Amino acid sequence: MKKILFFQWHSFMNKGMERALQKLEIPYDTFFYQFEDWEHDDRFLELFRKKIKECAYTDVLSVNFSPLVSQICEEVAIPYTAWVYDSPIHIRDTKCLFRSCNRLFFFDRGQAEEYQKAGVCAYHMPLAVDTDVFHMNVSRKEREIYKTDVSLVGKVYQTEYAYFTAPLTDYIKGYLEGIVNAQMKVYGGYLIPELVTQELLDHMNGEYAKVATDGFQMGRQELEFMLACETTGRERYMALALLSGHYNVDLYSTDKETRLPKVHMKGYADYYTQMPLVFSQSKINLNISLKTIKTGIPLRVTDVMGCGGFVLSNYQQELEEYFVIGEECVVYENLQDMFIKAKYYLEHEEERKRIAMAGLERVKRDFTFENRLHRMFNEV
Template identity: 30%
Template sequence: MTAYSKQSKTAASIVVFEATVISGDCAEALQTLGLRVTTLALNEDNVMGLMSSRPDYVLTINFNQYISEVCELLKIPYLAWVIDTPCYPIYDKAINHSHSFTFIYDAAVARRLRQSGVRQVYHLPVAANLERIGRIDFETPDSLAENDISFVANLTRTEYRTSILPHLSAQTREGCKRLIASLDRPDGFEHLSTQLGDEFISTLKLESNYPLAGDRYLSVAEKLAYLLGREHSWQERIDVIQQLEERFCVAVYGNEEWQAQTGSYVGHADHFTEMPRIFQRSKINLNIIRSFVESGLPMRVFDVLSCGGFLVTNDKEDLHRLFTAGKDLVIYRDTQDLIEICGYYLEHDEERRAIAQQSRATLAQNHTFLQRMTDMLSTVQSELRGEPGAFSRWYR
């Protein structure tokens, strides 16, 4: 599809503001679709420069309320693709601007915003750039990438651990501990904010002096739920890795925070050059989706599969809507199940390779950036014609 400029019959212009990952993949796909693409660093000068350049569209990775304000003033459609949880700017009133169109990788978050009165918000999963991966030289020997089990992820020390927990009374600390433990259940986060009553929140704020606040579309209880969820995921990642490394040869790539938690830490891996080789050459690639992500899938899922890697992951709803468990990837229920799965597939090479091969074919058919940018533009153009765009290709 080719989008055309409102001012002429030439191809439409779009400014893509750069982000650490996927903005380049989006720009490449948009160029393939025939748009005139300009990529810019995200800074104040370039945002204000929109007033003179007047593109037909603006795209960012994650929502930026200041760009939304400028585009609303200029009446330029602003497209935001939210790929992080939590993304706090989406709860600002700016997300409901008439020229803002927000696409969120987690359908549960998008649906809740719609229920709160935000109309132009949609579900759009992340994707794979198979062409970019195809340009990588996988033939160069790299013994550091050849692992039995690899986990590529940062371990981020949480605000709860550093700024809240040290100041809590024993009683409040125990209450938080029980709430965090409740996230071991698959549906735990869905119900967490309803367990956080006003009295408990007031006590926590008073004891910790932490500036806990909500936003237009985010309650204080929901904000606290995210803080506790992040702490649960911190603990979960450490626990899973420590149990795996007792039985298998594990390699953990990420930030230096891992060093104090595991003997399997091997260092940082560059997203565009080193990670693809790790994903392709590891026998098993592990994915631990954070407990506060309700239904969506992180980039790691698509990155691993795009390299022809074999993926074992914990469960989220989008896995069943976008892929076929046991055919494209393998889902584990709990840590004991994960240990048994890893033991099985380390001994069954042919089954493992067949699943990895099939998953890449599934990506090519259904989950490319070209398809995502087509869906995004089609939705926005429908809305601009006065025809409501579909909430999601995978959810009604």
């Protein structure tokens, strides 16, 4: 008989996973802790080690991968299952991924395959949504507050790209711009790792050595992530600038973007109390994926559909595999195509609503937490 210890932090998906464990009648306890440093925390190790020894737990479960949870599970020889919704995994030392206790489920097939090839116990598992968690009886006042033509929930990715490229030669700057521009033209593929060469890193670090008094050197992972964020940030900025010149556009983000005067800056939207209202009351919900996501369907997409919202997304390979494009969601091929499709669906309300309803029915049927957790613990 399984008894799971569900490690929780301030993440998404906790409620849906708990409800699924209850429906599947899998006994579990929860342990909550919010890290300041995910890789070094002696107090956590002491508390979690004590907790895990209190009961005969058969498994430990978490949203995203915690190196310190993995460390304790390895010590006590308990399987550790982590369902990852981030891309990339934000840890500095990746050696901990190879521990024998780990079973890592990635929402992005491309990421899962990459880790599988490296020897990590990695599987592909698309994300899920609990539509009951997001169901709300919307008041007339709430409709007035949240209704808009287009909304985007998420970061605008204001990077330090300009700062880190300032000391570099014009040639290196031009090469980096070429990488960003090439990636911006490609939808459904992640080119940046192939274009970041060791020669490029060596040239960059040679320039940094001339000016950095602290010995700073740019690593491959750091450069690839910075370029991916810069590319995504530019695409989001251009999309919002283009649409806000013609329609009411709301941005829900902790980022401040002063270059978009026509966009309504709405600030942070709480995941459970506000986000469902944003998604259900926006005529179009934009999804512009972070470029590090190779094939996967971001959590934002399943959440929008789970709230009954209409999704207009950049192309992702798995969207085409799991949904009927044009009937359950809509995909754009470039920014011009995005604008044309936004205009069309804003002018065709019944078709837009029909697609949103079909998307909701699809995630209700095929993207449940019960199905995902059953597969994790019984089929894989």
